[in-house]
Amino acid sequence: DNSACCVGCRLAAGAACSGGECCSSExxxxxxxxxxxxGSGFCHGGGCETVVPASYARWNVEGAGAEGASAVTSVDTQACPVLGCHFEYSLPRGKCFFIDEHPTYLPDGFECVDETNPLSHRGRCVKGACRGSGEAEGGPSCDDGFVSGAEAxxxxxxxxxxxxxASGASCSPPGECCDxxxxxA
Known part of the structure; x- marks a missing residue:
């Protein structure tokens, strides 16, 4: 793109994302x-996440049972950010909580951000856990969707x-910076 975040089809120094409605001017x-x-998605890791339908992201849980929870507690990704591979629940008083006994996990393969270090760890959900590059089930391997180790x-x-x-290729996959x-490009 033509933003200050991108130089020669690569992220500029200090940039974590480039362009789009979910990347700041910084x-x-x-x-x-x-x-x-x-309104059909939420920002996640610099991109707009619309893979999970709004009906999955915003629904009601009867009798959540958390302290101060009303009979109906909502899952709202705008009120409670999605980190890791689970939704947090929003209380009427504006607090967020997560019920360990009844987790609501994102589907396997959904892009995630590690809740302990959201700026440096991105990966994919695998059985309710955010697995980073080379951390997919069974360890790093070709075709796990992560560039790791000696993989180009x-x-x-x-x-x-x-x-x-591939022979003659200088980049992959084709996209904005790879023709x-x-x-x-």
């Missing part, structure tokens, strides 16, 4: 409390062959 991800996608790529595009760049011939 090149930092906006918090999950910010709605995006015309880990996607299913024609630019990537067995987690190595359809697998060359930096």
């Amino acid at each position: 090149c930092q991800p906006k918090p999950p409390s910010v709605a995006c996608g015309g 790529c880990d996607d299913k595009s024609h630019c990537c062959d067995g987690c190595r760049l 359809s011939q697998c060359q930096l």
